[in-house]
Amino acid sequence: MKKILENNVLESEAIYIFREVVAQFENPVLLFSGGKDSITLVRLAQKAFFPAKIPFPLLHIDTGHNFPETIAFRDKLVKELELNLIVRHVQENIDNGTVTEETGKYSSRNSLQTATLLDAIEEFKFDACIGGARRDEEKARAKERIFSVRNDFGEWDEKNQRPEVFDMLNGRIELGQNVRVFPISNWTELDVWNYIDKENIEIPSIYFSHLREIFERDGLIWSASQHVYRDEDELVEKRKVRFRTVGDITCTAAVESEADSIDRIIEEIRASTLSERGARIDDKRSEAAMETRKQQGYF
Amino acid sequence: MEVLKIATAGSVDDGKSTLIGRLLYDTKSITTDKLEAIEKSSKKKGYDYLDFSLATDGLVAEREQGITIDVAHIYFSTNKKSYIVADTPGHIEYTRNMVTGASTAQASIILIDARKGVIEQTYRHFFINNLLRVKEIVVAINKMDLVNYSQKIFDEIVGDFKELQRKSEFKDQTIKFIPVSALWGENIANKSEAMPWYTGETILQYLEGLRSEDFNEVTPARFSVQTVVRPKSESHHDFRGYAGRITGSSFKVGDEVTILPSLTSSTIEKIHFFDEEFEEAPAGSSVTITLTDEVNVTRGDIIVKSGEAPEGTKSLNAVVCWMDMKALQPGTKYILQHNTQNMAVKIDAIHENISTDYSGNSIVSSLKLNDIGKVGLKLSKPLFADAYKNNKANGKFILIDAHTNNTAGAGFII
Known part of the structure; x- marks a missing residue:
């Protein structure tokens, strides 16, 4: 039997984008959060350059408010694939006074990450930052280009974006500017899960159903953690939950779930009436929460 | 799916x-x-x-x-x-x-x-x-x-x-x-x-x-090289693969190919996708190709099946949709990006403005933002492109303003 490659349109598109990044930029980096989307990016990058190693480092912006499971997973992946990992800490920006920790009931370090990210871009002179954002996640992200230009301050000028015609990517920038690159722009949440399933990609345990100490606020399930502010009348209980997205522990809500395998997760998402970012506390701040953060340089 | x-x-x-x-x-x-x-x-x-x-x-x-x-x-x-x-x-x-x-x-x-x-x-x-x-x-x-x-x-x-x-x-x-x-x-x-x-x-x-x-249309196969994969590791010391995405139709192992613009010939030795090898890969797939001969291939080169190569030309006519605030004027220079290669171009002439409501074309001296017109271009080196109507993938380009880096226009080769 003749061995004929079966083309996966979305996978080939992502690989094409990775190769354009390496060809067009001097100093790219992959923004790695430990979530399923950035883990998928790592697999796609492997495929794009095999048998050569992934030709750029990973950058993790550590808020200090992580799920411990994610950090353990990150370190294992880096070791197995012999990746070059750079970690920069939000705590440093707090300590040197460039950002101020939020206070109060909804305090989170989510938006503080932007300053740390921009500092790291300047420190290492990164000209392309590859991220796992998808257009189906959120309406402001639906307006993103695949190569999205940021000015010297990391800002997104959403009203004046470069036209992205055909499949041609124009990565020309001035010194000091950088481009955010989104290889899985056209993937949906289900596409990512189906890919993880097909490729047997390992993911952190918090994506699967587990028993966790939680409390309820505003109809969302919050993790009981030393990093999450909790009122006295917000009672902690144990419930079977899992996470659909993985961000900072202070801004990622859990969903009740029995899904303990990829198959069951896919089944659950198919039947779900709640969107993926419906459990992102950071998006709930206002109708334009994402657009505002992106303008300031958020990923 | x-x-x-x-x-x-x-x-x-x-x-x-x-x-x-x-x-x-x-x-x-x-x-x-x-x-x-x-x-x-x-x-x-x-x-x-x-x-x-x-x-x-x-x-x-x-x-x-x-x-x-x-x-x-x-x-x-x-x-x-x-x-x-x-x-x-x-x-x-x-x-x-x-x-x-x-x-x-x-x-x-x-x-x-x-x-x-x-x-x-x-x-x-x-x-x-x-x-x-x-x-x-x-x-x-x-x-x-x-x-x-x-x-x-x-x-x-x-x-x-x-x-x-x-x-x-x-x-x-x-x-x-x-x-x-x-x-x-x-x-x-x-x-x-x-x-x-x-x-x-x-x-x-x-x-x-x-x-x-x-x-999807079926047209002659084209492979624009994006980057050269050279692991230089012990296990793949001599590996030199050409990474890109196939368009038009499939490539097979054993296909005799011509590399543009050098016009050198070789044969496809292997088609790699990640850690597997395939005998055939369809249009649309992003693969890495190795050739039987040690030929000089770099980013921007196009690999085609021998006998199916388009002609190289240093001047072309195209329909251009203008996307920039600064109007397109004859005599100005831009960067032309054709798939994975860039070259300097000079706007030779603006032949006419095409009305998008089928009311007829008019003679103009420039194309403003949102105008669509027929334009003549002079290229700094030969371009091996197809007419858009015969081969969409190899018949399109964008024009980039070298001063602002903006994508200023989209072109369809006539």
Whole structure:
């Protein structure tokens, strides 16, 4: 039997984008959060350059408010694939006074990450930052280009974006500017899960159903953690939950779930009436929460 | 899963957002929390209906003005296919966004308000779809509920559209007319009971039935090299692979190939995809190719099957859609990006401005933002391109302003 490659349109598109990044930029980096989307990016990058190693480092912006499971997973992946990992800490920006920790009931370090990210871009002179954002996640992200230009301050000028015609990517920038690159722009949440399933990609345990100490606020399930502010009348209980997205522990809500395998997760998402970012506390701040953060340089 | 990329163009008044909202809603692709957010915003604005444009118009400026400015990408899926919709504005001042949205489309939905019939905007949408050679067109005649579901009105509009079709140079296109009411979900995903005279498919049925042969064209194979893979590791010491994406048709191991622009020949030794080797790889796939000979191949080179090479030329004529605030003038220089290669070009002449409403062409001295015109270019080195009408993948380019780095125009080689 003749061995004929079966083309996966979305996978080939992502690989094409990775190769354009390496060809067009001097100093790219992959923004790695430990979530399923950035883990998928790592697999796609492997495929794009095999048998050569992934030709750029990973950058993790550590808020200090992580799920411990994610950090353990990150370190294992880096070791197995012999990746070059750079970690920069939000705590440093707090300590040197460039950002101020939020206070109060909804305090989170989510938006503080932007300053740390921009500092790291300047420190290492990164000209392309590859991220796992998808257009189906959120309406402001639906307006993103695949190569999205940021000015010297990391800002997104959403009203004046470069036209992205055909499949041609124009990565020309001035010194000091950088481009955010989104290889899985056209993937949906289900596409990512189906890919993880097909490729047997390992993911952190918090994506699967587990028993966790939680409390309820505003109809969302919050993790009981030393990093999450909790009122006295917000009672902690144990419930079977899992996470659909993985961000900072202070801004990622859990969903009740029995899904303990990829198959069951896919089944659950198919039947779900709640969107993926419906459990992102950071998006709930206002109708334009994402657009505002992106303008300031958020990923 | 099969992926179908669709473009839609229209203004809010056509019911474009309602139609997209309907497709999402009827395929259960919109979740309760997003729906609730739309309900809340619709109420706040004092509407007694759900304004789906609030879901697709992702920028504050768009929601403020109630218009679509930039391309938004919307996703829905069925058990058969994943759909990617490029939702674009329909007004003349956003022509560049329409071209951008349609530039990756395999099918298009053109909306017509049944009360207004074929209008100037319809002309423009049709023109752009023809320029880009989108093979599958659905003409959705919307708001049938407001014209008493009249077959006579539907037939008249179909007749007018067919008149328009006669003016098009692109004949390999399938046009499907469907009477719909996006607001009431009639003939979108579910059949309308109010129009028993229409026995054809709903929009979704029609899209579901399209096969990749219907919307992809088969042309000579081209492989633009993106980057050279050289691991220099012990296990792959001498490996030198050429990474890129195949277009047009497949490549096979053993194919005799010519490398452009050097015109050297070789044979495909292996086709790699990640840690596997394949004997054949289809159009669209991103692979790494190794050759039997040690030839000099770099980024920007094009690998083609021997005997199928396009001619190299240092001057060409193209239709250009201008996308920059600074007008295109003869004598100016730009960077031309053709797939993975860049070269300096000089604008030799602007032959004419093409009116997008089929009212005829006019002689002009420059192309302004959103203009489409015929342009002559002089290139700094030979380009091995095809005419867009023969080979879309190898017949397109973009023009980049070297001073601002902006993508200033999109070109279709004649």
